[in-house]
Amino acid sequence: MSVPPLSSTPAASTDPDHASDEKPLGLAGSLWLRADGETLAGAARIALLAAIGETGSITAAAKAVGLSYKAAWEAVDAMNNLAGVALVVRSTGGKGGGGTTLTPRAERLIETYRGLEHEHRKFIERASAAIDDFAGDWAMIGRIGMKTSARNQLYGTVESITRGAVNDEVVLKLPGGQQIVAVVTHESVEGLGLAVGKPAFALVKASWIMLAVDDSKGATPLRISARNRLPGSVKHVTQGAVNSEVSLELDSATTAGTASPAVMTAIITNESVSALRLSEGTPAIAVFKASSVILGTTD
Incomplete structure (x- = not known):
């Protein structure tokens, strides 16, 4: 799990001597899953996996998450390679003309990510609420650095x-x-x-x-x-x-x-x-x- 730098929204100081009309600063973060130092999946790739599981079609899944067919398959190939096990399998032929399905490992990965994402969101909310004058502190961190x-x-x-x-x-x-x-x-x-x-x-x-x-x-x-x-x-x-x-x-x-x-x-x-x-x-x-x-x- 990795948390990127804080949101770069301009800070609005709460110090009355430094008042401004800038937008307030907020705490934000994103969640990634990594394997061997490489990013395996973030929100976008997990959404793609979930869409494949729901539609059984790479074409429909790509459309659902706003990717081209080629970009979707490249993402799938990257995830399969980085995971070291198959997450998405493609079958051909048969009565239905084949399709794209998730392996049990991929389904478990989606569940894990969603659970972690839920906890991560709660952490961000608690951290934001716990820090008084967050904008002023963040501006000071920038100055002393x-x-x-x-x-x-x-x-x-x-x-x-x-x-x-x-x-x-x-x-x-x-x-x-x-x-x-x-x-x-x-x-x-x-x-x-x-x-x-x-x-x-x-x-x-x-x-x-x-x-x-x-x-x-x-x-x-x-x-x-x-x-x-x-x-x-x-x-x-x-x-x-x-x-x-x-x-x-x-x-x-x-x-x-x-x-x-x-x-x-x-x-x-x-x-x-x-x-x-x-x-x-x-x-x-x-x-x-x-x-x-x-x-x-x-x-």
């Missing part, structure tokens, strides 16, 4: 889109309330189907992120041309021969909900780590240009 070379992968919701002469400015709100600004082309916005309220993710390479420390204590705000300036505190520093990997846990902009603080990783020189006196718990700011942000969707 994404693979990309960009170290920083941040999920959020499009908060605003500002049209420009050539490019558009897209503001993505993260679950913790932080905002990331991206500048992308009109074609990218349209091609990704970006719209306010739609889920999306931002990719930022670790080498594109600069770290800054504001020692002014608010007297002289940090002034820099980069649009994205996300404050946080150093989570850990991993030093290499030349460069260090610094992970920064971003400050949450909201206390509502249970969103985990976003973490951004930067690759900077060991000299910069020393000059900025970065260590675990040190307040710092992740700085990167809006043009360094790549946006994507899972649709």
Whole structure:
């Protein structure tokens, strides 16, 4: 018995921050019988066997299940070969001019399949009922399974889109309330189907992120041309021969909900780590240009 991947119907998130008008996602599956690693029969072939048993004619059975005569016999030959025993036999001559019949083994196979199919259907129904917010969970599974070379992968919701002469400015709100600004082309916005309220993710390479420390204590705000300036505190520093990997846990902009603080990783020189006196718990700011942000969707 094999269960294929879940239905690919687009998910409609139940998260109010990610509401959409997409169709709801449902759990589905199909049942196959296999022999020696090869598919012996699925619903279509079992239906063909049952039709042969009911009609006693390959021509009538093929018509009943929507197959050509040739395709039906090819399916029968494949099942006979894979089963290793005869499932369908064809007789010629005689008063009735011959016919096509099922062997007792085939009749038992049909009964077995129908019993398994009944149990499989009940399993799917129980599984669907047991999973709360299935659509939201399935969408999250898709996101966490994404693979990309960009170290920083941040999920959020499009908060605003500002049209420009050539490019558009897209503001993505993260679950913790932080905002990331991206500048992308009109074609990218349209091609990704970006719209306010739609889920999306931002990719930022670790080498594109600069770290800054504001020692002014608010007297002289940090002034820099980069649009994205996300404050946080150093989570850990991993030093290499030349460069260090610094992970920064971003400050949450909201206390509502249970969103985990976003973490951004930067690759900077060991000299910069020393000059900025970065260590675990040190307040710092992740700085990167809006043009360094790549946006994507899972649709």
